[in-house]
Amino acid sequence: MAYSAKARGLFAEDIQAIKDKGIYKEKRFICSPQNAEIEVEYPEGAPKKKVLNFCANNYLGLSNHPEIVKAAHEGLDERGFGMSSVRFICGTQDIHRELQDKVSEFLGMEDTLLFPSCMDANSGVFESILGPEDVILADRLIHASLIDGIKLCSAQYDTFKHMNMKHLEKKLELHQDKRHILVVTDGVFSMDGDLAPLDEMCDLCDKYSAMILVDESHASGFIGKTGRGTHEHFNCIDQVDLITTTFGKGLGGASGGCVSGKKELIELCRQNARPYLFSNSMAPPIVNASIRVMDLVTKDTELRDKLEWNAAYFRKGVEEAGLCVRPGNTPIVPVMLYNAKLANDMSRDMYAEGIYVIGFFFPVVPSGAARIRVQLSAAHTREHIDKAVAAFKKVGEKYGILGLDKKGIIDKYGM
Amino acid sequence: MAEEMKDMVLEYVIDEYVDEDDEIEVGFETPLISSGIVDSFSMVSLKVFLEKKCHVSLPDKEATPEAFDTVNKICELVRRFQD
Numbered sequence A: 001m002a003y004s005a006k007a008r009g010l011f012a013e014d015i016q017a018i019k020d021k022g023i024y025k026e027k028r029f030i031c032s033p034q035n036a037e038i039e040v041e042y043p044e045g046a047p048k049k050k051v052l053n054f055c056a057n058n059y060l061g062l063s064n065h066p067e068i069v070k071a072a073h074e075g076l077d078e079r080g081f082g083m084s085s086v087r088f089i090c091g092t093q094d095i096h097r098e099l100q101d102k103v104s105e106f107l108g109m110e111d112t113l114l115f116p117s118c119m120d121a122n123s124g125v126f127e128s129i130l131g132p133e134d135v136i137l138a139d140r141l142i143h144a145s146l147i148d149g150i151k152l153c154s155a156q157y158d159t160f161k162h163m164n165m166k167h168l169e170k171k172l173e174l175h176q177d178k179r180h181i182l183v184v185t186d187g188v189f190s191m192d193g194d195l196a197p198l199d200e201m202c203d204l205c206d207k208y209s210a211m212i213l214v215d216e217s218h219a220s221g222f223i224g225k226t227g228r229g230t231h232e233h234f235n236c237i238d239q240v241d242l243i244t245t246t247f248g249k250g251l252g253g254a255s256g257g258c259v260s261g262k263k264e265l266i267e268l269c270r271q272n273a274r275p276y277l278f279s280n281s282m283a284p285p286i287v288n289a290s291i292r293v294m295d296l297v298t299k300d301t302e303l304r305d306k307l308e309w310n311a312a313y314f315r316k317g318v319e320e321a322g323l324c325v326r327p328g329n330t331p332i333v334p335v336m337l338y339n340a341k342l343a344n345d346m347s348r349d350m351y352a353e354g355i356y357v358i359g360f361f362f363p364v365v366p367s368g369a370a371r372i373r374v375q376l377s378a379a380h381t382r383e384h385i386d387k388a389v390a391a392f393k394k395v396g397e398k399y400g401i402l403g404l405d406k407k408g409i410i411d412k413y414g415m
Numbered sequence B: 001m002a003e004e005m006k007d008m009v010l011e012y013v014i015d016e017y018v019d020e021d022d023e024i025e026v027g028f029e030t031p032l033i034s035s036g037i038v039d040s041f042s043m044v045s046l047k048v049f050l051e052k053k054c055h056v057s058l059p060d061k062e063a064t065p066e067a068f069d070t071v072n073k074i075c076e077l078v079r080r081f082q083d
């Protein structure tokens, strides 16, 4: 047996080191479908507790929506359980093509390619289209899966300060000697709920002959007047070259991702992207349900309007209660606490009040910027939100932070 | 010469990694990577800058986050490869 006692001991030390740093991730079990109201077993072995969920990416409330569940059943009955193949061998059904076409139409792009996840889309897209003569210019706070994809690719890369257009322009000037320049950003940054200023970015890309890729995982289906995404919000749909997004958040919540954009770039992904070539195809029930999702978000704006209302209502509630909230207009509302222990303690107390939210601190967010990130859903009712606001008020009062600004909280608790 | 290099690197670090509205003071001994001012992903432009300005080639296995943690350490590393 090669897994020796010594090896086991060394790995156990690695685990202990994670615990010592205070960044050990506990197991949490949800014993119900994903929804606004869930049943949680936490800590492991504890009795199940009914709580309101304010930390899921279930933006449009589709994770357990009856129409989507029904479509998944139909997909299962009509096209079976799985494909047992990667896309290009025998893993593409007519419904995969139908979903791709609907996504292209919805996002306003030329063509779309499905991947097992958006993580896979982000891992594969860069290596498929760029080489050593090219450069990728990335916002410093892009999602980890984009960073991985950029590192897997032979192109050079450089970064610019988060949403800093002057710095981006400087980098665009600096890299004019490269063959292709590809600017990369998240549309909505998931930790802050910031919207990337896509209109300005696209104009800069036009000025310096650069392409742009936007990860719309936290935007597709609800940002913009009809939910197309950040490019709709900033009125620059035609200027975006590539979008990656997921079916694991607003657009359903199960799994799957895609790259959408200029048809030659999509064709190169189809030829070259390793996760497309070497990982199994999206399962038929999920594909069929995702088609229904696209129909639902295309048909009208009811769900995204409800989400927008919910987010504004929650934001107003916690602001009026005296909490320090990062300004913004997305369903991601960071309640700023700055101090990591405070964020951790308060999220535990919120759980005791029946509100499931999570504290985030360094290294997930910059040090001194700890927070509880609240995510709204169209599945939340007004009563759910009232309860969450009341809990924040009660817990905030306990820690004496109501009415304090950044400086006040830091003076009291440190960074 | 050594002081000049330190000043030049510090100026670049502030310009490249600190936002105008960040309330951080950066000096020769300020931890850059371990404090989160510079992350390992965005370290690449610093490496390219050093190689260009100081006419050195820094092997990837030497240009580690630890070796890049302060301006003083960065200058030590560069000097080692200038000889």
Ligand SMILES: Cc1ncc(COP(=O)(O)O)c(C=O)c1O
Residues within 6 Å of the ligand: A117, A118, A119, A120, A122, A143, A145, A186, A190, A215, A217, A218, A245, A246, A247, A248, A255, A256, A257
């Ligand atoms: C911005 C962003 N991109 C990509 C992903 C990965 O998506 P998926 O779950 O489909 O792999 C996520 C999810 O965490 C994300 O937040």
